Amino acid sequence: MSSTAEPVIRIEHVTKSYTSGMPVLRDVSLTVARGEVVVVCGPSGSGKSTLIKCVNALEPIQQGRITVDGEQVGGKGVNLPRLRARVGMVFQHFELFxxxxxxxxxxxxxxxxxxxxxxxxxxxxxxxxxxxxxxxxxxxxxxxxxxxxxxxxxxxxxxxxxPVVMLFDEATSALDPEMVSEVLDVMVELARSGMTMMVVTHEMGFARKVAHRVVFMDQGEVVEDSPTTVFFEGAQSPRARQFLSKILTY
Amino acid sequence: MSNFDFEIIGRSLGYLFFEGMRFTLTLTFLAAIGGVILGTGLAIIRLSGGRVLSAVAAGYVNLVRALPLVLVIFWFYFLVPYLGQWLTGSSRPIHVGGFASALITFIVFEAAYFSEIMRAGIASIPRGQAAAGLALGLTPLQSMRYVILPQVFRIMLPVLLTQTIVLFQDTSLVYVLSITDFLGAASKIAQRDGRLVEMYSFAALVYFIVSFAASRGVQRLRALIAVPR
Amino acid sequence: MHRHQGRAVGYNWNWGIFWEQSPEGNGTYLDMLVQGLGTTLLTAALAWIIALVVGSAVGVLRTLPGRTAPLLASAWIELFRNMPLLVQLFLWYFVFPDLLPTPWAIWLKQLPNASFVTAVIGIGFFMSARVAVQISSGIEALPLGQRAAATALGLTSAQTYRYVLLPMAFRIILPPLTSELLNTIKNTSVALTIGLAELTARARAVQEFSFQVFEAFTAATLAYLAINLIATLAARWLESRVRVPGYGKA
Known part of the structure; x- marks a missing residue:
């Protein structure tokens, strides 16, 4: 993956908080390049689901900037429905009509x-x-x-x-265990076909198989952002190592 | 009781049904349609309009629901001519017929109740549905129109129909304007011929049969139209 | 009302009307409305007592085991729910006396406050059907185990209802009961058709005497709004008084 290519998703210094209490996202920055598959993981409440919903403006942000395919999300004169139409999203609870x-x-x-x-x-x-x-x-x-x-x-x-990019928001976590693989198979096929994907998931097998990078979030912050092999073989931060040991040893 | 005169009922059936019941059913039908449309609009404004607009809609709904229908009927009976004058810029209050006045009243009144039903229905649809519509690029209005409302109407149809049965009974209150609805027709004959017992008993029986049959129908429907999820 | 050109026929407001003597000769127009308000409240209060007592009994009958009691209760509910209130009042006022032996009928018809008595009974029975529906659905909303537990403790049926089922059922249905109370108050206005001088009737009378229709109706509207507000606040207070700690929302 060439690091100089213009990223499809560029998230810069995004901070988000609800009116009361702790911020759910704190100064988050990350990019997804064309053709890249990025897995975002982390414990529940880490803000990963909120982050992915900010990409197509289902959740508003207070500070920072998000651009998709060169257009600023929520920017002046940007047609939001048109922008969203170019961003595919798959929900935890399917949300078929x-x-x-x-x-x-x-x-x-x-x-x-x-x-x-x-x-x-x-x-x-x-x-x-x-x-x-x-x-x-x-x-x-x-x-x-x-x-x-x-x-x-x-x-x-x-x-x-x-779509120019596909977002997956815990797409397999509401499924019965025996149905997880049929959905992951489709996602793997999609990744191998060259689709740009940002995937929030706990499925580390999927991450190992097709992800180019893994982003680890905790308490609203990006703690680690590494190439997949680096992440699994020697995550830098203690929090990421702790998280990995918890979900991989079981 | 022994001199209950069935013949008076037989002789006035034509008048009762072709004049009276036709008026009642037409008013019920049109007011239900108008009330659902206006009520749905109010519900959407309350849920997704700006702060000012939704406060206005909420105030309207709460005001109307606090008032007795009889008072609202009188309000509009006297107000509509002036509203007409104001809208058309005429120099005098506009004369409006009994039917138009009653129809406007019932649409405006029932809309408040239908709006509460629709609001509950919209709130009952999981929030992810609207999000999925938006994520596909639908505008908020398109999402409401194609994704949310069809589900709401399906879920709420029995409740909307039950409210329409209440509306059907409520239309009898146009009696206070001396309009010839079904009860008005019965009352006119009752008073002309001094046959109050016969005419009011018969009117009660007819209202009962129609309402009872309709609410049985709604119960049947309830079982039939569950949305497959 | 807007006044257009100078010669437009508009409405002449006169808010001072309330302090003028009414042609009835026993007070101001304001006094007329206040008396009407008093009649509305008294009629509604008595009708509500009937509705609560009869409605509770019918509601309990509807939840008893066996077939006869629920059937009788349903018949009561369907009878009073499927006729317009106005028609029911006419039945009580014009038809019912004729079904009685002649001396009774004459006595009834000559009661000085026949329309008041008719309104209380007619509205009370009409509302009893609605109260009954609420009571029985409140009882049915309780877990089945409650009845079984009470029976297992050796309570009789009557004791089970009195000490176990009804106290919780009434708490659950307090909000819908409040709106039925408000309906009772609003429904008293229907009794103007049988000559009851309640609030709406008095507002109408003010209009007929003085032609100040909108002032009269505005005053009545404000009175109904005030009643609504007070009843709603009172119900909220009652709800908090009888709330069971730890049950439902805190």
Whole structure:
């Protein structure tokens, strides 16, 4: 990964706090380059989920700057819906729209945001459902699918917008254990195809397999930001080593 | 009791239903539609409007819900002509018919109650749904329109229909404006022929049958339309 | 009201109207409204007592084991819920006396305050159906184990309701009961159709005598708002008084 390439996501000195209490993000900076897969991990409450939601402005920030593909998030004159449309997001609880068929879940934003014709949206949707192995489920409602299938549909829905980057917010942590791997398989395939990805997860196996860098957060701060092999073989900070020993030894 | 006159009912059926009940049902139907639309707007403003707008919407809803419908009916009966004058810039209060006055009153009144139903419904949708809509690039209004509201209507349909049954019963209060709704029609015959017992008993029976059947229907519906999640 | 061109026919405000003598000859227009307010509150208070007593009994019946009691309770609820209040008042006022033996009917019709008595009974029974629904759903909201535990301790059915189920059920349904109380107060205005001189009726009378319609209605509106505010505050106070420590939200 060339370090001089313009990053797709650039987070600079971001601080965020709710009206009462401790700041949830403290002077966080990190970048994700084109084609790079960055895993963000850390104990619960470390701010990693909040950080990823700041990237597409689902959470507002008080200080600092976030740019996506050269455009400043929340900047003046930036069309937020258009910007968000180029950032795919996969949620912990899938958030498929329960009143729509799987196919309509994929088509909605293609038609309403990108202005694609229904026909165009459907053929793109079908191709993506095929890619995640669920072409046969196009006419079902989300409630008729298993958790793993729903999350694969959610990935396809995000991909249907032809995003420049994909955000994964604990995409496997609400799944039953036997369904985790089918979702991780799709994510690995996506990473190997060259997609730029920022992934909040506890799945260290996934990180080892495809991540270029691992970012460790604790108490709202970036504690460690290292290439994957460095992180797993000799994390610098005691907090990261402690975290790793807890989740890897079990 | 022994001289209960069934014939008077038979003779006035046409008037009761084609004049009276038609008015009642038309008013109920239009006021329900208008009330749901206005109420949904109020709910959206309360939940996502600016601070001032949502305070205004909340104030409106709380004001209307604090007042008896009878008083609101009188308010609008006298107010609407002046509102019409003000809106059209006419030099005199505008004469508005009984139906229009009643319709405006019921839309405005019921909107406050429908708005509370819709607000509860919107609040019951997990917040991630709106976030997912936004993340896909939908605007907040598009997210409301395509993602949230369809789910809310499905969940809240039984409650909205139950409120409409209440509305159906409430329309009988246009009696105070001497309008010929179903009860008004019954009352006119009752007083003309001195047959209060027959006409009011019959009116009560009809209201009961319609309301009871409708609420049974709503119970059936409740079981049928659960959203598959 | 806005006045447009000079010759526009507008509304002539006169807020001094309340201090003028009413043509009824026993006080000012303000006195008329105050008397109306008194009638509203007295009628509502008595009707509410009926609604609470009858409604509690019917609500308990609805939750008893067996079939007869719940069926009777449901019949009561459906009967009073599926007819407009106005129609029910007409039934009590015009129809009910005719179902009685003639001497009773004559006595009833000649009562000096027939509309007051009719309003109290009619509104009381109408509201009893709504109270019953609240009571029974409050009882049903309690864990099933509560009834079993009481029975296991050797309490009779009546004791179980008196000491275990009803005290918690009433606490749970206090907020909806408050709004039913407010409904009772608002519903007294329907009794103007049978000649009860309550607040709305008196406001209407002020309008008919003085033509100052909007002043009269504004005064009535403010009175209803004040009643609402006081009842809401009183209910909140009561809720905090009877709150069970550690149960529900602190």
């Amino acid at each position: 329960p009143h729509m068929r799987v196919l309509d879940n994929l088509c909605l934003a293609q038609c309403k945001v990108l202005g694609r014709s229904r026909q165009e949206a459907e053929s793109r949707s079908e191709a993506l459902l095929d890619r995640v192995g669920l072409k046969a489920f196009a006419g079902k409602h989300p409630g008729q699918l298993s958790g793993g299938q729903q999350q694969r549909v959610a990935i396809a829905r995000a991909l249907a917008m032809d």
